[in-house]
Amino acid sequence: MAVLAMRDALNQALREEMKRDESVFLLGEDIGLYDGSFKVTRGLMKEFGEKRVLDTPIAEEIIIGTAIGAAMSGLRPVAEMMTVNFIMVAMDQVVNAAAHIRYMFGGGTKVPLVIRTPGGGGHQLGAQHSHSHENWFAHVPGLKVVAPGTPADAKGMLKSAIRDDNPVMFIENEGTYAVKGEVPDGEHLVPLDKNEVKRAGDDITICAHSRMLIVAMDAATELEKDGISAEVVDMRALRPLDMAPVVESVKKTSRLITVEEGWRSYGVGSEIASRVYEEAFDYLDAPVARIGAAEVPAPYNKRLEKIAFPGKADVIVTAKALLGKN
Amino acid sequence: MKVEQRPADSKSKEALTDKASLLNLYREMLLIRRFEEKTAEMYQLAKIGGFCHLNIGEEATIVGTISALRQTDYVYSTYREHGHAIAKGIDPKAVMAELFGKETGTSHGRGGSMHLFSADRRFYGGYAIVGEALPIACGSGYAINYKGTDEIVMSSFGDGATNIGAFHESLNVAKLWHLPIVFVCVNNLYGMGTAVNRASAVTEIWKKACAYDMTSERVDGMDVLAVRRITDQLVAQAREKHEPSLLECVTYRYRGHSMSDPDTYRGKDEIKEWQTRDPILSLGEHMKKQKMLTDEEIERIDEEITAQVEDAVKFAEESPDPDPKDLYRDVYAGEGAA
Numbered sequence: 252m253a254v255l256a257m258r259d260a261l262n263q264a265l266r267e268e269m270k271r272d273e274s275v276f277l278l279g280e281d282i283g284l285y286d287g288s289f290k291v292t293r294g295l296m297k298e299f300g301e302k303r304v305l306d307t308p309i310a311e312e313i314i315i316g317t318a319i320g321a322a323m324s325g326l327r328p329v330a331e332m333m334t335v336n337f338i339m340v341a342m343d344q345v346v347n348a349a350a351h352i353r354y355m356f357g358g359g360t361k362v363p364l365v366i367r368t369p370g371g372g373g374h375q376l377g378a379q380h381s382h383s384h385e386n387w388f389a390h391v392p393g394l395k396v397v398a399p400g401t402p403a404d405a406k407g408m409l410k411s412a413i414r415d416d417n418p419v420m421f422i423e424n425e426g427t428y429a430v431k432g433e434v435p436d437g438e439h440l441v442p443l444d445k446n447e448v449k450r451a452g453d454d455i456t457i458c459a460h461s462r463m464l465i466v467a468m469d470a471a472t473e474l475e476k477d478g479i480s481a482e483v484v485d486m487r488a489l490r491p492l493d494m495a496p497v498v499e500s501v502k503k504t505s506r507l508i509t510v511e512e513g514w515r516s517y518g519v520g521s522e523i524a525s526r527v528y529e530e531a532f533d534y535l536d537a538p539v540a541r542i543g544a545a546e547v548p549a550p551y552n553k554r555l556e557k558i559a560f561p562g563k564a565d566v567i568v569t570a571k572a573l574l575g576k577n
Numbered sequence: 578m579k580v581e582q583r584p585a586d587s588k589s590k591e592a593l594t595d596k597a598s599l600l601n602l603y604r605e606m607l608l609i610r611r612f613e614e615k616t617a618e619m620y621q622l623a624k625i626g627g628f629c630h631l632n633i634g635e636e637a638t639i640v641g642t643i644s645a646l647r648q649t650d651y652v653y654s655t656y657r658e659h660g661h662a663i664a665k666g667i668d669p670k671a672v673m674a675e676l677f678g679k680e681t682g683t684s685h686g687r688g689g690s691m692h693l694f695s696a697d698r699r700f701y702g703g704y705a706i707v708g709e710a711l712p713i714a715c716g717s718g719y720a721i722n723y724k725g726t727d728e729i730v731m732s733s734f735g736d737g738a739t740n741i742g743a744f745h746e747s748l749n750v751a752k753l754w755h756l757p758i759v760f761v762c763v764n765n766l767y768g769m770g771t772a773v774n775r776a777s778a779v780t781e782i783w784k785k786a787c788a789y790d791m792t793s794e795r796v797d798g799m800d801v802l803a804v805r806r807i808t809d810q811l812v813a814q815a816r817e818k819h820e821p822s823l824l825e826c827v828t829y830r831y832r833g834h835s836m837s838d839p840d841t842y843r844g845k846d847e848i849k850e851w852q853t854r855d856p857i858l859s860l861g862e863h864m865k866k867q868k869m870l871t872d873e874e875i876e877r878i879d880e881e882i883t884a885q886v887e888d889a890v891k892f893a894e895e896s897p898d899p900d901p902k903d904l905y906r907d908v909y910a911g912e913g914a915a
Binding site for chain 2: 392415
């Protein structure tokens with residue numbers, strides 16, 4: 252087991268899958284000669300050549316469209332969108348095509364496609380480079396959506412996503428690429444439909460995915476100092492949404508906070524809260540609290556940006572309020 | 578609109594003088610015509626729901642292009658694709674059953690008129706978003722090159738699609754990556770109700786390929802032999818040289834955009850004028866002059882094909898609806914995930 256940064260864990264997954272299966276190829280903007288905007292694809296063009304690591308024009312619709320057609324024709328493409336904000340240009344291909352093709356053609360074909368793309372703010376990149384939109388995709392039947400928050404899960408879920416026969420939105424986060432963690436060597440597969448408890452606790456449940464998982468874990472460590480035992484559930488599998496560990500946890504703690512980096516309205520937390528109300532209402536001692544980004548386009552100014560995105564302090568304050576310990 | 582044709586040197590003139598080849602083209606075109614006429618009738622009887630777009634008038638363009646392909650070649654089309662599906666070899670019964678929404682249809686009643694599909698016939702689908710299928714067709718082209726096989730891709734779309742970004746992105750990478758694709762623009766002069774000169778700065782669509790240094794041709798889309806000859810050439814170029822091309826077929830749909838189109842944006846005289854150049858009648862006349870066909874034979878062929886279409890309707894009528902318990906089937910591959 253090696254300690255790897257998230258970007259290197261992803262790189263390892265891509266390299267291993269490309270070695271294992273000739274039909275796996277990568278395409279995207281500056282992923283080859285330039286080694287990738289966030290260096291996730293570093294060295295891969297050199298190792299596998301230009302056919303299997305395809306540098307594309309800056310034209311998102313053709314990237315996704317090409318990936319879909321290649322997937323329908325026997326290949327396993329992994330497309331990179333430089334940031335999730337850019338995918339808006341290709342939403343027709345993602346939703347109307349990738350997600351719907353199998354069903355609308357009566358199961359006559361499949362679309363084994365992975366779209367890797369980072370969301371997330373905090374780097375003063377302003378309103379068109381900073382948002383998180385995993386809820387948009389998680390709304391759509393036909394897509395699978397995952398958002399790992401640890402290097403080990405990043406590797407294991409990417410490998411599973413590449414082997415899956417469906418279009419998978421693989422949501423990364425610009426703020427986690429340098430985060431390090433232990434990563435199992437070689438064959439390490441994490442299922443795309445299983446959420447899990449990352450930290451056990453008794454007093455309150457905190458649900459989070461991607462970078463917010465790290466924020467939630469840090470908050471739980473702080474809360475422990477104040478005598479509050481928080482259980483953290485990693486919501487890495489967003490569609491299909493595995494609610495079992497959340498429901499089980501809420502039955503124990505009776506209190507739930509959801510944390511996401513995107514806007515709260517119609518968000519991941521809204522969905523989780525609804526399902527908890529449906530499945531474990533009688534166990535709750537307080538309304539579910541949702542934490543998310545301020546409902547503004549991401550501001551550039553450093554101080555404004557800091558308050559626009561959720562952080563550890565928000566989780567701590569909310570947890571204490573929910574427990575009446577402020 | 579008068580069609581100015583650019584001269585296209587054809588290698589396949591020889592192949593198109595024999596009776597069997599011409600008869601095949603004739604029968605295919607007539608099958609599409611009779612199928613679509615019956616479709617209109619069934620739509621009016623409310624046997625078919627949703628939107629329904631007919632190919633009547635466009636038969637020469639469809640048959641002239643698709644007959645040049647092998648079964649293993651890919652065809653991508655639009656929501657006006659009943660004829661393309663039939664020309665690619667899908668049984669008219671399965672097409673009619675899909676229009677009826679039945680389990681025996683090409684897409685098991687999940688797609689309808691706009692989403693026909695056959696993996697076996699490499700008919701890779703009808704798409705209902707204008708221009709959406711062009712980038713996807715490029716993906717099949719990339720896969721062919723990747724695997725080193727010798728299929729080609731035909732991507733068929735209307736004149737309206739050439740005004741959207743996806744068209745330009747697709748032509749750009751097709752040329753850049755040497756994809757074996759023939760882009761076929763079915764220029765029927767209207768994008769829904771908007772005439773091509775009211776929507777496109779360049780009304781001769783073939784010229785749009787110039788920006789990508791791509792082979793392009795314009796052909797009389799009412800003349801099946803002319804369409805077939807030039808398509809043969811462009812298919813060979815795609816297959817042998819992995820060079821894409823754009824073929825503009827100037828044609829006309831006799832009916833409205835869809836069954837619900839009152840057709841108020843064009844004159845009756847215009848429609849009548851195009852009907853004087855009917856592709857099926859023209860080929861029939863040509864074959865009669867060549868002593869390849871008699872009026873009696875024409876009548877007999879028509880009876881056969883009319884019966885074939887009746888059979889398709891009977892099959893569709895008698896087929897079962899999809900089972901409600903299968904509502905969620907095929908949302909995902911390989912599992913029953915919700």
